[in-house]
Amino acid sequence: MALSVCYFSFLSYLLLFVLLFHEASSISHHHHHHHELKSIHFTLFQHETINKTAYLIVNGVAGPSISQTTTPFGTLYVFQDPLTLKANSNSKIVGTAEGTSITSSLNGLQSISIAKITLMMNHYKGSISVVGGTHNTKPSNHPVVGGTGDFLFVQGYVTSSPVDLSGITVTYKIQFHLYWPPYAIPSHPK
Ligand SMILES: *[C@@H]1O[C@H](CO)[C@@H](O)[C@H](O)[C@H]1NC(C)=O
Numbered sequence: 001m002a003l004s005v006c007y008f009s010f011l012s013y014l015l016l017f018v019l020l021f022h023e024a025s026s027i028s029h030h031h032h033h034h035h036e037l038k039s040i041h042f043t044l045f046q047h048e049t050i051n052k053t054a055y056l057i058v059n060g061v062a063g064p065s066i067s068q069t070t071t072p073f074g075t076l077y078v079f080q081d082p083l084t085l086k087a088n089s090n091s092k093i094v095g096t097a098e099g100t101s102i103t104s105s106l107n108g109l110q111s112i113s114i115a116k117i118t119l120m121m122n123h124y125k126g127s128i129s130v131v132g133g134t135h136n137t138k139p140s141n142h143p144v145v146g147g148t149g150d151f152l153f154v155q156g157y158v159t160s161s162p163v164d165l166s167g168i169t170v171t172y173k174i175q176f177h178l179y180w181p182p183y184a185i186p187s188h189p190k
Pocket residue numbers: 050051
């Protein structure tokens with residue numbers, strides 16, 4: 001008797017888990033409520049095409065010349081790159097990354113990046129602003145300094161990792177880890 005009750009409750013937990021998992025995966029991002037702290041975690045892909053979505057504005061002054069992975073110290077780029085749901089650049093565009101990067105290491109491998117990331121997703125619309133050091137060939141964490149719209153007061157970080165640096169269009173994987181502090185009341189309930 002006890003065993004069958006236990007088995008029944010295990011089955012209902014399993015069903016609940018399957019339903020919850022299905023809901024979470026169908027909206028493509030996950031909500032967590034740890035101690036009332038709301039957060040979301042998701043991944044997009046940034047595509048940058050030289051002389052189309054990114055331009056060299058100021059030539060650098062020292063160090064290695066322009067290559068697939070290096071730029072001279074002081075090089076200033078400005079970009080407005082599309083963000084897509086999948087690694088394929090033809091997949092659905094759900095955002096834009098606008099910003100600048102300035103080569104800040106003498107070996108030409110690192111830069112300081114400033115970007116405003118505008119997101120137009122099903123459940124969240126607005127922008128987040130990020131600042132940080134970017135390594136041309138390794139993953140980099142960029143702290144989120146704030147946001148607008150549904151991302152007002154948001155904190156967290158984005159991890160930018162090079163996926164494909166060959167060819168004219170380079171692709172970066174952008175992993176978002178966003179947290180709403182307790183005083184950030186959403187403008188409308190989710
Ligand atoms: C981008 O444009 C500049 C200026 O016209 C040119 O010198 C450079 O070769 C171009 N780069 C690529 C990768 O097409």
